[in-house]
Amino acid sequence: DTAVSQTPKYLVTQMGNDKSIKCEQNLGHDTMYWYKQDSKKFLKIMFSYNNKELIINETVPNRFSPKSPDKAHLNLHINSLELGDSAVYFCASSQVPATYEQYFGPGTRLTVT
Amino acid sequence: AQSVAQPEDQVNVAEGNPLTVKCTYSVSGNPYLFWYVQYPNRGLQFLLKYITGDNLVKGSYGFEAEFNKSQTSFHLKKPSALVSDSALYFCAVRDNNNDMRFGAGTRLTVKP
Numbered sequence A: 001d002t003a004v005s006q007t008p009k010y011l012v013t014q015m016g017n018d019k020s021i022k023c024e025q026n027l028g029h030d031t032m033y034w035y036k037q038d039s040k041k042f043l044k045i046m047f048s049y050n051n052k053e054l055i056i057n058e059t060v061p062n063r064f065s066p067k068s069p070d071k072a073h074l075n076l077h078i079n080s081l082e083l084g085d086s087a088v089y090f091c092a093s094s095q096v097p098a099t100y101e102q103y104f105g106p107g108t109r110l111t112v113t
Numbered sequence B: 001a002q003s004v005a006q007p008e009d010q011v012n013v014a015e016g017n018p019l020t021v022k023c024t025y026s027v028s029g030n031p032y033l034f035w036y037v038q039y040p041n042r043g044l045q046f047l048l049k050y051i052t053g054d055n056l057v058k059g060s061y062g063f064e065a066e067f068n069k070s071q072t073s074f075h076l077k078k079p080s081a082l083v084s085d086s087a088l089y090f091c092a093v094r095d096n097n098n099d100m101r102f103g104a105g106t107r108l109t110v111k112p
Helices: none
Strands: A004-007 A010-013 A019-025 A031-037 A043-050 A053-056 A064-070 A073-078 A087-094 A108-112 B003-005 B010-014 B019-021 B024-026 B032-038 B044-050 B056-058 B064-068 B073-078 B087-094 B100-102 B106-111
Touching: A004 A087, A010 A019, A019 A031, A019 A087, A019 A108, A031 A073, A043 A064, A043 A073, A043 B100, A073 A087, B003 B087, B003 B100, B010 B019, B019 B106, B024 B073, B032 B064, B032 B073, B044 B056, B044 B064, B044 B073, B073 B087
Parallel strands: A010 A108, B010 B106
Antiparallel strands: A004 A019, A019 A073, A031 A043, A031 A087, A043 A053, A064 A073, A087 A108, B003 B024, B019 B073, B032 B044, B032 B087, B056 B064, B064 B073, B087 B100, B087 B106
C-alpha cells in the first residue's frame, strides 16, 4: 500500500497552460504539504495545510493554489505555467504536532516548454 | 527565523569506513531535528529524529545522529558505510509552530 501517492509522475506542458497535480495519503495524517525541488536539489516548502488552516510560503506566486477536497487529499493547481516552474514537486504528510516526521510522495517531474 | 545548514555539498567515503554528514541549525526554542535520505528519482525517506532525551539517536539502515546543543549541531553518522548508502541526505529543523526548514542537501558517495 502506497502511503503518499502523486499523479502524474511526469508532466510535460507548454507555457501558459493550467495544470494540476494530485496527492493522496492513506496514513490518516492531519497535515499535508507541497514542496518544490529545483534542479540543484534545493527543497522549498510551498504550502502546508492542516484541516482548515492553510499556511503559504510568501515567496510562492499566486499562480499556485492548493485545493483540499478532504483530509486525505491536497492537490496543487498551477495557472499560466512558466518556464521557471519546471521542477520536481513533492507532496508530503505528517501528524500533528511538530515532533512527527513527514512522509513524502514519489514526486512529479514538471517540465514546461 | 529558523535555519539549517549543511556545509558540505559532497561527501566521499570508501566502503567500510565511517561516514559523517554535517548539519548545524538555528532555532528559537526547542529544536526538532530530522534527517531524510533521497535516492535517485525517489521522494525523501525519514531516517531519524531528535525531539528530546538522549543526545544520540539511532535510525534506519544503521544510521545515527548526535544532538549537540552547545554547538547547535546534529551530525549524521554511520560506523561502516555501504555502497548502497550513496544518496542525497537532507537535514531539517522544525519549531513549535510546525515551520519546517530543510538544508541544501549533501550528496554522499560511497566507493567500493
